Amino acid sequence: MPAHDDLPRTTLPMPDRPKPGLTTYHARDPDTSFAPITPVRPPTGAPNVLVILLDDVGFGASSVFGGPVDTPVAQRLADGGLRYNRFHTTALCSPTRQALLTGRNHHSVGMGAITELATSAPGYSTIRPNSKAPLAETLRLNGYATAQLGKCHEVPVWETSPAGPFDRWPTGSGFEYFYGFIGAETNQYYPTLYHGTTPVKPTRTPEEGYHLTEDLADRGVDWIRRQHALQPDRPFFMYFAPGATHSPHHAPKQWCDRYAGRFDAGWDALREEIFERQKELGVIPPDAVLTAFNPEIPHWDGMPDDLKPVLARQMEVYAGFLAHTDDQIGRLVQALDDLELLDNTLIYYIIGDNGASAEGAMHGTFNGSINYNGMGALETPEFLRARMDELGTPSSYNHFAVGWAHALSTPYQWTKQVASHWGGTRNGTIVHWPARITAAGELREQFAHVIDVAPTILEAAGLPEPTTVHGVTQAPIEGVSMRYTFSDGAASERHQTQYFEIGGNRGIYHRGWTAVTRHRTPWLLLGAQLAAFDDDVWELYGPEDWTQSRDLAAEQPDMLHRLQRLWLIEATKHGVLPLDDRGAERFNPDLAGRPQLIRGNTQVLFPGMGHLNENSVINIKNKSHAVTAQVVVPDAGAEGVIIAQGGMAGGWSLYAREGRLRYCYNLVGLRHFYIDSDVEIPAGEHQVRVEFAYAGPGLAKGGTVTLHLDGVEVGRGTVSATQPVMFSADEATHVGRESGSTVTPEYPARGNDFSGTIRWVQIDVDAEAANAEHLIPIEERWRVAMARQ
Numbered sequence: 001m002p003a004h005d006d007l008p009r010t011t012l013p014m015p016d017r018p019k020p021g022l023t024t025y026h027a028r029d030p031d032t033s034f035a036p037i038t039p040v041r042p043p044t045g046a047p048n049v050l051v052i053l054l055d056d057v058g059f060g061a062s063s064v065f066g067g068p069v070d071t072p073v074a075q076r077l078a079d080g081g082l083r084y085n086r087f088h089t090t091a092l093c094s095p096t097r098q099a100l101l102t103g104r105n106h107h108s109v110g111m112g113a114i115t116e117l118a119t120s121a122p123g124y125s126t127i128r129p130n131s132k133a134p135l136a137e138t139l140r141l142n143g144y145a146t147a148q149l150g151k152c153h154e155v156p157v158w159e160t161s162p163a164g165p166f167d168r169w170p171t172g173s174g175f176e177y178f179y180g181f182i183g184a185e186t187n188q189y190y191p192t193l194y195h196g197t198t199p200v201k202p203t204r205t206p207e208e209g210y211h212l213t214e215d216l217a218d219r220g221v222d223w224i225r226r227q228h229a230l231q232p233d234r235p236f237f238m239y240f241a242p243g244a245t246h247s248p249h250h251a252p253k254q255w256c257d258r259y260a261g262r263f264d265a266g267w268d269a270l271r272e273e274i275f276e277r278q279k280e281l282g283v284i285p286p287d288a289v290l291t292a293f294n295p296e297i298p299h300w301d302g303m304p305d306d307l308k309p310v311l312a313r314q315m316e317v318y319a320g321f322l323a324h325t326d327d328q329i330g331r332l333v334q335a336l337d338d339l340e341l342l343d344n345t346l347i348y349y350i351i352g353d354n355g356a357s358a359e360g361a362m363h364g365t366f367n368g369s370i371n372y373n374g375m376g377a378l379e380t381p382e383f384l385r386a387r388m389d390e391l392g393t394p395s396s397y398n399h400f401a402v403g404w405a406h407a408l409s410t411p412y413q414w415t416k417q418v419a420s421h422w423g424g425t426r427n428g429t430i431v432h433w434p435a436r437i438t439a440a441g442e443l444r445e446q447f448a449h450v451i452d453v454a455p456t457i458l459e460a461a462g463l464p465e466p467t468t469v470h471g472v473t474q475a476p477i478e479g480v481s482m483r484y485t486f487s488d489g490a491a492s493e494r495h496q497t498q499y500f501e502i503g504g505n506r507g508i509y510h511r512g513w514t515a516v517t518r519h520r521t522p523w524l525l526l527g528a529q530l531a532a533f534d535d536d537v538w539e540l541y542g543p544e545d546w547t548q549s550r551d552l553a554a555e556q557p558d559m560l561h562r563l564q565r566l567w568l569i570e571a572t573k574h575g576v577l578p579l580d581d582r583g584a585e586r587f588n589p590d591l592a593g594r595p596q597l598i599r600g601n602t603q604v605l606f607p608g609m610g611h612l613n614e615n616s617v618i619n620i621k622n623k624s625h626a627v628t629a630q631v632v633v634p635d636a637g638a639e640g641v642i643i644a645q646g647g648m649a650g651g652w653s654l655y656a657r658e659g660r661l662r663y664c665y666n667l668v669g670l671r672h673f674y675i676d677s678d679v680e681i682p683a684g685e686h687q688v689r690v691e692f693a694y695a696g697p698g699l700a701k702g703g704t705v706t707l708h709l710d711g712v713e714v715g716r717g718t719v720s721a722t723q724p725v726m727f728s729a730d731e732a733t734h735v736g737r738e739s740g741s742t743v744t745p746e747y748p749a750r751g752n753d754f755s756g757t758i759r760w761v762q763i764d765v766d767a768e769a770a771n772a773e774h775l776i777p778i779e780e781r782w783r784v785a786m787a788r789q
Helices: 072-079 093-102 135-141 212-230 253-257 267-281 305-338 368-372 381-386 402-408 450-461 557-574 778-788
Strands: 048-053 082-084 145-152 177-182 193-195 198-200 236-241 345-350 429-432 442-444 497-502 505-510 513-517 539-541 602-605 625-633 640-647 650-657 660-667 671-680 684-694 701-709 712-721 733-735 757-765
Touching: 048 093, 048 305, 048 450, 072 305, 072 345, 072 429, 093 135, 093 145, 093 450, 135 145, 135 236, 135 450, 145 212, 177 212, 212 236, 212 305, 236 305, 253 305, 267 402, 305 345, 305 381, 305 402, 345 450, 497 557, 505 557, 513 557, 539 557, 625 640, 625 650, 640 757, 660 684, 660 701, 660 712, 671 701
Parallel strands: 048 236, 048 345, 082 442, 145 177, 145 236
Antiparallel strands: 082 429, 177 193, 193 198, 345 429, 497 505, 505 513, 513 539, 602 757, 625 684, 625 757, 640 650, 640 733, 650 660, 660 671, 671 712, 684 701, 701 712
């Protein structure tokens, strides 16, 4: 391990303190002497660091931990390093990621839930306190080169627009280089990407072979090579978080087809198979007990026979996705090997930021937006069968059924979101560092948590915890370094107490014992009936119970009460209270208490604006609204997108087709409603408008759509139903074109730019949408609308 040097590394940035000496008159004086300029570097011998974090992968998914999906790169690293079979996450993505990047518990850094559910309570605000600087900033100020590639789901939603602020984006959080997406998920074929803070588009189309994970690996390899070529003496820290295998489950067909027929026996059989293989590999003890099959999940034999081929294909696609991801990670590992950097690179390969995702509901889904909008009844078995061959392709936005998530969390109970049980929080992890880990291929069973990664990296680099960063006194790191386990598999575990909480699901680990209570079910996304917190039933599991299979609550009530009190103490210490299990209320910024980027009933957008997620655009859902655009049509006629929101999984678009104004409402990818104008838009300057008279009250109602040209109605039609909650977690709003997947197949994904000039676009909702003249005088638009921005 590198030795500490004499630099003042506890104060970051390190203060510039030039040594006093003789001041001479001119440079030729023999007494003129200055020390050479020396760039800040970590202590001699500090390793490069590569942290890999996969998304939504259960403990029993990858072959290196007994799963059915071949992960040879993970196996290569495990054979040359260590496997940790008691490593834990928080059970949810944003909380795990912020905990990983800071070394503090998720509520301690304001990330008690995903960013979209932020409230004004400190533990749930999604605002990282400046007294808890991220690891990347500490490493950067100590001389490391830093890069992040892939998913960043830690930026408060009101700061995610291209206007910033960017303080909590990766490049404001210690990473000198960022290439990836800001949000929970992205379309692997049509991602919404940023390079630094600049919106960018993929360089290729899906038809040309584009896939995001491959793009990220390309960028990662290029960055490592460039770094080594230009600054070979400067260690690097790369955080590679591809967003795979979060839904949508998108993977090249040839990878999915490798698993054809592999899962035809169903999830019950798969669960048993994984369990036996885990014992054979020794990643669980020989006396471990497979937990009981969850009675809330249907057995494979209970599924309709004609639906089973669809369900099996869902798992084939997921397996192909995970195998393809591991293969792309292999390109990073091989680049390090080719440059002779692998030996002194500390690699963390964390196989999942939580357990497998059960958010696909009982039958899975062709389009995840359907479930998020509470419209699952629209996906009938007949519909799923008809779309089976499209799963994993650019025309899908798919997720597998709950039964697969349960199997891939083997041998544990429950899945992602369930912070009470190991199925939600235990993720297989590999640590590889040949220069310091000589016990290659061994297993480590000490309890560890994602907050332990940051202190491990600091210790490995010979760096102290900073006491001040940018003049702010720092709170202590809450994790425990895992460095002590690298050379001693029998060492007594040092991380002895750890609380868990997500959405009211909560638990406590203390010296082998666990007390847990599940408050909510992960696949009930909307409208779930929840018990009072005090009515939740607690379970107790002993130190010898590897899988949490035998509840001891009735036998040892005193121990249960002791751990319940300990949970409350830890929860109070780290900002978990008050517990918050609200659903719809937290989607409303006014009720949740978080800032809202756009307020009022009017918003004006300008040509070229894009990459605007749903938090950056006025909400038109479940209400009457109007969209007005001032355009200049060329002599050749109008063609292309005026404004579009969403994409193939749902949204709307106002565009021109063959010279006529046209509107499309895409209902969760299942049905497209079109309204066309009766006349062409003449050459010259005009005002076009679509009015949507919502047939409320209530959610998801339809409405009457009218099109107007210079205040005169030119088209009318109806939309029978609308999306009540969201169009997409990733697809954005664009003016003058549509980027990403398209709302309608009537225009291509590229080359759909409006043929003329767009002066402005105005969106009005509720009362503001009811313009009696159906025309906005230009001078009035500037006076009123601009005043409301």
